[in-house]
Amino acid sequence: MLLKKKRINKLSCLNWVKEGQKIVIALQDAIRFKDKLIKLGFSAELKNGEKILPLVVNPATARNAEVFYKIDRIQPKETYCQPLWWTHNEWIGKGETQEVSEYVYIQRTRFKRINYLPYSIELTLKYNKNGTFFVVTDIIEFCKQNEKMLINTINIFLTYFGECNILTENLDNISPNKVIRLNWDILPQGDYPWEKIEKVLERVSKKSSKTSRRILIDNCRYINSFSPDFMALGRSGFSGYVIWGFSNQKRYILESIYTNNATYVFGKDWKELSKLSKAEILNENLQIARIIHNNNWKQNINQFIQG
Numbered sequence: 001m002l003l004k005k006k007r008i009n010k011l012s013c014l015n016w017v018k019e020g021q022k023i024v025i026a027l028q029d030a031i032r033f034k035d036k037l038i039k040l041g042f043s044a045e046l047k048n049g050e051k052i053l054p055l056v057v058n059p060a061t062a063r064n065a066e067v068f069y070k071i072d073r074i075q076p077k078e079t080y081c082q083p084l085w086w087t088h089n090e091w092i093g094k095g096e097t098q099e100v101s102e103y104v105y106i107q108r109t110r111f112k113r114i115n116y117l118p119y120s121i122e123l124t125l126k127y128n129k130n131g132t133f134f135v136v137t138d139i140i141e142f143c144k145q146n147e148k149m150l151i152n153t154i155n156i157f158l159t160y161f162g163e164c165n166i167l168t169e170n171l172d173n174i175s176p177n178k179v180i181r182l183n184w185d186i187l188p189q190g191d192y193p194w195e196k197i198e199k200v201l202e203r204v205s206k207k208s209s210k211t212s213r214r215i216l217i218d219n220c221r222y223i224n225s226f227s228p229d230f231m232a233l234g235r236s237g238f239s240g241y242v243i244w245g246f247s248n249q250k251r252y253i254l255e256s257i258y259t260n261n262a263t264y265v266f267g268k269d270w271k272e273l274s275k276l277s278k279a280e281i282l283n284e285n286l287q288i289a290r291i292i293h294n295n296n297w298k299q300n301i302n303q304f305i306q307g
Contacts, residue, residue, distance in 0.1 A: 041236025053237030065237035120277035
């Protein structure tokens with residue numbers, strides 16, 4: 001079934017699909033949208049089997065890639081730390097001052113936020129025997145539990161491409177035999193001077209606020225001081241995330257430009273970690289530690305890297 005709308009708010013347009021039925025959401029003859037597909041994160045070659053978490057380009061893709069929340073005005077307010085890049089004049093004696101810049105964490109209160117993990121639906125390129133290619137999701141069960149995720153996934157297609165197809169037959173033949181994951185760029189092993197890494201981080205965070213950019217760079221500078229032997233940069237829906245690896249300690253540190261996030265510490269090896277969805281990475285059950293961005297951050301990072 002071809003669906004052409006600006007967006008949907010409910011699944012009444014799919015009332016012909018049975019509860020519990022398996023479906024795939026697809027974009028047929030996708031070459032029409034080549035430029036848009038590349039912008040989402042696919043390669044310019046558009047190879048069969050390429051799989052990505054779509055880049056954040058609108059609210060639907062944001063809910064798919066990043067933690068989102070609802071405000072609870074009934075529960076007591078919560079305390080949180082707001083980072084701030086602060087430039088001020090500091091007394092240095094003899095009637096003189098000098099300008100100093102640093103970031104500080106200010107405690108504030110706000111209405112309680114109920115956080116939700118991103119839906120983390122990935123898109124895959126699939127060519128058929130005739131050379132025509134599709135953009136497809138994995139197989140999804142049509143059920144009440146998946147209602148909000150299905151609405152959001154359909155809206156990713158509708159708001160970006162203006163259409164999508166709902167497939168219910170021959171689903172096993174839709175997924176490509178070989179998957180090429182494009183969510184991470186791994187830097188070649190070797191010595192990377194900090195000046196070179198900093199330029200990469202400046203590029204990654206160029207659209208972020210000054211505070212977010214400074215926190216990412218300062219935190220990564222500190223992690224880099226421990227001489228990691230691995231570094232990967234997030235692409236597409238993982239854009240803004242950096243992973244540092246310490247193979248001997250079996251530790252991988254995930255840092256991001258998003259100041260409301262924390263720093264995540266994992267004990268998995270890279271092959272396992274690279275296969276995780278965004279929701280799985282942010283799920284606290286899979287982490288060794290979740291280190292909040294506050295004044296104790298360096299002390300806590302030091303503990304998990306050096307033991």
